[in-house]
Amino acid sequence: MTKPLTKIIVIDDSKTSISLYKLSIEPLDVELVTFESPRAALQYLGDGDASLIFLDILMQDMDGLTMLKQLRELDHHSETQVIMATSKDYAQDRNKAKELGAIDFLVKPIRSQEIREVIRKYTDAPDKQAGPGG
Amino acid sequence: MTGRYFQFWGVRGSYPAPFESHLKTGGNTSCVEIRSGNDLVICDAGTGIVPLGNILAKHEDIREATVLLTHYHWDHISGLPFFLPAFAPGWKLHFFGPGGNARDIEDNLAEQMRAPYFPVETETWLANIDYLDPTQRARFDVGDINIEHFNVHHPGSTFGYRISVNGKVVVYASDNELSFLAHFIEKRKMEFDEAERRLLEDMQNEQNQKALDFMRGVDYLIHDAQYTKEDYAEKRGWGHSYYLDAVRAADEAGVKHLFLFHIDPNYDDNAVDVLRNTAKAFLADRGSKTQCHVAVEGNRIDLG
Numbered sequence: 472m473t474k475p476l477t478k479i480i481v482i483d484d485s486k487t488s489i490s491l492y493k494l495s496i497e498p499l500d501v502e503l504v505t506f507e508s509p510r511a512a513l514q515y516l517g518d519g520d521a522s523l524i525f526l527d528i529l530m531q532d533m534d535g536l537t538m539l540k541q542l543r544e545l546d547h548h549s550e551t552q553v554i555m556a557t558s559k560d561y562a563q564d565r566n567k568a569k570e571l572g573a574i575d576f577l578v579k580p581i582r583s584q585e586i587r588e589v590i591r592k593y594t595d596a597p598d599k600q601a602g603p604g605g
Numbered sequence: 606m607t608g609r610y611f612q613f614w615g616v617r618g619s620y621p622a623p624f625e626s627h628l629k630t631g632g633n634t635s636c637v638e639i640r641s642g643n644d645l646v647i648c649d650a651g652t653g654i655v656p657l658g659n660i661l662a663k664h665e666d667i668r669e670a671t672v673l674l675t676h677y678h679w680d681h682i683s684g685l686p687f688f689l690p691a692f693a694p695g696w697k698l699h700f701f702g703p704g705g706n707a708r709d710i711e712d713n714l715a716e717q718m719r720a721p722y723f724p725v726e727t728e729t730w731l732a733n734i735d736y737l738d739p740t741q742r743a744r745f746d747v748g749d750i751n752i753e754h755f756n757v758h759h760p761g762s763t764f765g766y767r768i769s770v771n772g773k774v775v776v777y778a779s780d781n782e783l784s785f786l787a788h789f790i791e792k793r794k795m796e797f798d799e800a801e802r803r804l805l806e807d808m809q810n811e812q813n814q815k816a817l818d819f820m821r822g823v824d825y826l827i828h829d830a831q832y833t834k835e836d837y838a839e840k841r842g843w844g845h846s847y848y849l850d851a852v853r854a855a856d857e858a859g860v861k862h863l864f865l866f867h868i869d870p871n872y873d874d875n876a877v878d879v880l881r882n883t884a885k886a887f888l889a890d891r892g893s894k895t896q897c898h899v900a901v902e903g904n905r906i907d908l909g
Binding site: 485486487488490491494529530531533534536537540541558559560561562563564567578579580582583 | 703704705740755756757758759760761762785786789790793796797798800801804805807808811812815842844
């Protein structure tokens with residue numbers, strides 16, 4: 472039986488941020504699921520699981536801190552690894568995120584390499600195997 | 606107090622400025638009244654809500670108000686412990702603001718009225734109070750006043766409001782730091798490789814457009830304009846805007862009237878005159894149709 476892929480969830484209402492995550496995660500052998508809407512993400516996570524979640528804060532559907540609070544109320548996500556990834560580099564946001572159990576706080580703009588580093592730090596996601604001649 | 610209008614009761618940010626040198630602009634912290642007949646909405650409960658409450662308490666036809674809080678920093682709630690309608694039986698007050706549920710709003714407001722900070726608690730309020738769950742209301746009405754909220758760039762969860770009255774749109778964004786991400790993209794650009802830099806440029810354009818979304822084409826924008834360029838350079842990351850960033854954004858968004866709001870309490874009336882004149886000259890240079898005003902305590906703007 473093959474081991475399921477590490478599942479990375481990204482919740483960010485910026486299309487270009489989502490593109491950056493896709494570019495960053497390309498070399499890793501992981502499953503990437505993205506949401507521009509926190510409400511849609513909450514609905515998915517109601518049944519779904521996640522190895523690691525990247526969560527923006529300033530979004531219009533619902534802000535990331537409010538979403539994180541609601542996520543923690545789901546039994547199976549009370550300890551899911553969540554990393555805030557935001558331009559809101561304010562102490563109050565950092566403290567609130569920590570209080571809600573976020574394990575890291577990345578400040579935009581974020582480099583592809585930083586994204587891969589934190590994925591490797593918090594999961595056992597392997598690199599993709601090089602193809603023939605690669 | 607009839608008709609449709611909005612009126613500034615408090616225009617300062619951070620803390621009150623009750624100094625003679627500041628009173629042409631006004632000394633109270635954030636509070637704006639929006640009225641359509643006897644339908645009453647109050648944006649924020651800074652110290653400006655105290656004189657408003659004193660007048661409302663004597664008003665015979667109004668016994669209900671909806672208070673829209675942008676967030677719970679002191680300059681936006683510190684008038685509430687002295688807001689007479691809250692202590693008066695027969696009044697009905699609805700509170701709306703950021704939070705995960707209605708209880709969060711109640712807890713945040715109760716916190717400032719506890720020993721040892723204040724002699725009486727919110728339990729002494731005699732008005733009929735209810736707290737409106739923000740997660741259940743993307744949009745709601747108070748009589749013929751329509752209200753929507755959106756999230757803004759300020760420490761913690763903070764709302765701005767888009768309020769429609771009689772076909773006119775008023776946007777209230779008292780605390781919003783514009784250009785925050787753009788600055789950091791510019792500062793760190795060289796750390797990124799070429800593919801990332803292309804994405805960063807797209808990201809910067811996308812963010813600039815998103816920042817304008819809530820103000821696009823509105824009739825009246827009441828916006829954070831707390832700092833001069835020099836002060837903003839020292840206070841970047843405090844959650845407030847350089848005033849010309851607000852002016853530029855209003856112009857780009859096609860706002861009809863911009864009100865510079867949440868004025869720093871260190872700026873006296875002469876300093877505020879400089880902000881006003883510089884903003885007007887800035888807009889004139891751009892050939893802008895946006896009219897810029899300073900929010901002045903006591904000023905009432907007719908909404909038809």
